[in-house]
Amino acid sequence: MNKYVIAELIENQRQEIGNLLKSIDKSGYLKLEGTLYCKMEHGEFRYYIREKAQDVPRYQRADKNTEKLISALCTKTYAKKLHNAAEKELLQLTRCLKILKAKEGTRFDDADIDAVYGNLPEGIRSQVRPSQFTDDGFAEKWQAEKYQKRWEGKGTFYETPRGEKVRSKSEWMIACMLDKASVPYRYEELIGLNEYLGGNLHPDFTVLNKRTRKEYYWEHFGRMDDPKYVEESFMPKIRDYYACGFLPGEKLLMTFESKEHPFDTTQVERLIEEYLK
Numbered sequence: 001m002n003k004y005v006i007a008e009l010i011e012n013q014r015q016e017i018g019n020l021l022k023s024i025d026k027s028g029y030l031k032l033e034g035t036l037y038c039k040m041e042h043g044e045f046r047y048y049i050r051e052k053a054q055d056v057p058r059y060q061r062a063d064k065n066t067e068k069l070i071s072a073l074c075t076k077t078y079a080k081k082l083h084n085a086a087e088k089e090l091l092q093l094t095r096c097l098k099i100l101k102a103k104e105g106t107r108f109d110d111a112d113i114d115a116v117y118g119n120l121p122e123g124i125r126s127q128v129r130p131s132q133f134t135d136d137g138f139a140e141k142w143q144a145e146k147y148q149k150r151w152e153g154k155g156t157f158y159e160t161p162r163g164e165k166v167r168s169k170s171e172w173m174i175a176c177m178l179d180k181a182s183v184p185y186r187y188e189e190l191i192g193l194n195e196y197l198g199g200n201l202h203p204d205f206t207v208l209n210k211r212t213r214k215e216y217y218w219e220h221f222g223r224m225d226d227p228k229y230v231e232e233s234f235m236p237k238i239r240d241y242y243a244c245g246f247l248p249g250e251k252l253l254m255t256f257e258s259k260e261h262p263f264d265t266t267q268v269e270r271l272i273e274e275y276l277k
Contacts, residue, residue: 010097113134183272185206209277216276
C-alpha cells in the first residue's frame with residue numbers, strides 16, 4: 001500500500017470526522033445548560049446536576065419527571081467528550097496528511113518510492129527490475145508466481161495479447177481490457193475452498209489491485225438465460241463463494257450476459273475503475 005492510498009484513507013477519515021463534528025454541533029447538546037455527574041452508590045447509579053458553573057452539584061432522583069433531563073445531560077456529556085476527541089483526532093490526521101503530501105526539495109516525487117522506477121532514464125530502466133517493495137515490483141513478482149491452473153482441455157481457443165488461451169470471446173475481451181489497463185491477472189487459478197466445503201474453485205480471473213495489494217476473484221457468467229447453466233454452474237459457484245466469505249464487491253467481482261442482454265464492456269470498465277485502479 002503506497003502513501004497515496006494511505007493519504008486517501010486519511011482524507012476520507014478527515015471528512016468523516018468533519019461530518020461528525022457538524023452533526024454534534026447541529027444537535028444542540030453542547031449548548032444545553034447544566035452538567036451531570038454520575039456515581040455508583042449503594043448498588044445504583046445516582047445522578048448529580050450542576051445547573052451553573054458556580055453551583056454545587058445537586059442530587060437528582062431518576063424518575064418519570066426527571067428522566068428526560070438526565071438522558072439529555074448524559075447525551076451532552078458523551079457529545080462533549082466525543083467532540084473533544086474528534087477535534088484532536090482531526091488535528092493528528094491533518095498533520096499526517098501534511099507530511100505525506102509535503103514536497104521534498106524541488107520535486108514532489110522525491111519522497112515517492114513508486115515514482116523512482118518510472119522516472120529513471122529509459123536506458124537505465126531497461127537494465128533494472130522494480131523493487132518488490134514498490135507497486136510495480138510487487139505486481140511483477142505476483143504475476144511471475146507459478147500457480148495451479150484448471151486443466152485447459154478442449155474449447156480454450158481464444159488467444160489473449162499475453163498468449164494465453166481462454167474459453168470464450170467475452171473472457172477474451174475481459175483479458176484484453178485488463179491487460180490494457182495494466183491490471184495483473186491469473187486465468188483460471190485453482191483456489192482451495194475451506195476445510196468444511198472441501199474441493200476447489202477456479203474463478204475465471206484472479207486480479208490484483210497493485211496499489212492496495214488486494215486480490216479479487218472475477219467471474220463472468222455468460223449464459224444467464226440458460227436454466228441448466230444457472231442451476232448447475234451459477235448457483236453452485238455463488239453458494240461456494242458466499243460460504244467462504246467471498247462476497248460481491250469485497251472479494252468477488254462479477255459480469256453477466258445472456259442472449260437478450262449481450263456482453264457489455266462498460267461492466268468491465270466500471271469494475272476496473274472502481275476496484276483495480
